[in-house]
Amino acid sequence: MLETEGLTIRFGGHAAVDGVSCAFHPGTLTAIVGPNGAGKTTYFNLISGQLAATAGRVRLKGRDITALAAPRRAQLGLGRAFQLTNLFPNLTALENVRLAVQARSGRTLDLLSRAARHQDLTDQAMAHLKAVALADRAGAISATLAHGDQRKLEVAILLALEPDVFMFDEPTAGMSVDDVPAVLDVIAAIKARGDKTILLVEHKMDVVRSLSDRIVVLHHGRLVADGPPAEVIHSDVVREAYLGGAAESDHG
Numbered sequence: 001m002l003e004t005e006g007l008t009i010r011f012g013g014h015a016a017v018d019g020v021s022c023a024f025h026p027g028t029l030t031a032i033v034g035p036n037g038a039g040k041t042t043y044f045n046l047i048s049g050q051l052a053a054t055a056g057r058v059r060l061k062g063r064d065i066t067a068l069a070a071p072r073r074a075q076l077g078l079g080r081a082f083q084l085t086n087l088f089p090n091l092t093a094l095e096n097v098r099l100a101v102q103a104r105s106g107r108t109l110d111l112l113s114r115a116a117r118h119q120d121l122t123d124q125a126m127a128h129l130k131a132v133a134l135a136d137r138a139g140a141i142s143a144t145l146a147h148g149d150q151r152k153l154e155v156a157i158l159l160a161l162e163p164d165v166f167m168f169d170e171p172t173a174g175m176s177v178d179d180v181p182a183v184l185d186v187i188a189a190i191k192a193r194g195d196k197t198i199l200l201v202e203h204k205m206d207v208v209r210s211l212s213d214r215i216v217v218l219h220h221g222r223l224v225a226d227g228p229p230a231e232v233i234h235s236d237v238v239r240e241a242y243l244g245g246a247a248e249s250d251h252g
């Protein structure tokens with residue numbers, strides 16, 4: 001479904017992502033882990049097209065998308081949670097999701113459309129808000145939502161766009177503990193559909209362990225481990241990447 005080959009970006013002399021080759025398959029959830037600054041977000045930016053690669057390729061369903069701009073990649077099925085700044089802060093949560101439903105269904109805004117069709121779009125949008133436990137805030141102006149609710153809204157919009165590939169970069173970061181389960185449940189539900197390709201950057205190891213089929217470890221921009229969670233979590237390379245100097249000092 002999605003593949004990177006030798007994917008690299010240099011900022012000045014520093015390779016933030018360094019020759020990463022990896023393939024991601026439908027029906028699987030791959031956790032991407034690594035210490036802060038490892039290059040996880042930059043890797044996502046290279047895949048979704050927010051950054052242009054210095055070297056290497058990105059392929060989606062066999063098609064080379066390396067030279068395509070981010071919106072085109074999104075049209076082809078790459079889904080990344082939007083930042084709220086890219087949305088319409090003065091519209092309600094429901095209106096923002098409804099616009100995404102409408103964009104996905106390819107219908108242009110038709111002021112003469114029948115009320116029933118309008119209602120259909122609204123119902124679909126409401127279902128996505130329910131899926132992320134945000135139905136009770138449907139009528140709230142997006143800009144006024146609490147941080148956790150804004151992150152949920154991003155996920156609802158992503159659901160509405162129905163991508164083939166879902167990319168989540170620390171989806172629960174900064175959320176209160178009460179909000180976390182709704183977001184994890186919706187990711188688990190996407191996985192349960194069995195046809196979507198999911199990439200998840202996540203620090204919480206219990207979450208990684210319970211949701212992922214596979215763990216890829218980035219360290220200093222390089223892919224240093226790739227395998228089943230049980231193997232990777234206990235591997236020396238992960239211990240070293242996470243513990244660094246602490247592990248060395250243990251030895252002496």
Ligand SMILES: Nc1ncnc2c1ncn2[C@@H]1O[C@H](COP(=O)(O)OP(=O)(O)O)[C@@H](O)[C@H]1O
Pocket residue numbers: 011016034035036037038039040041042043
């Ligand atoms: N636009 C940029 N310009 C310069 N350096 C960047 C830029 N984006 C990321 N970096 C650098 O790339 C490295 C990886 O960052 P990042 O991908 O955000 O790591 P992670 O998400 O794993 O914490 C860091 O050293 C960071 O400072």
Ligand SMILES: [Mg+2]
Pocket residue numbers: 040041042
């Ligand atoms: Mg990051």
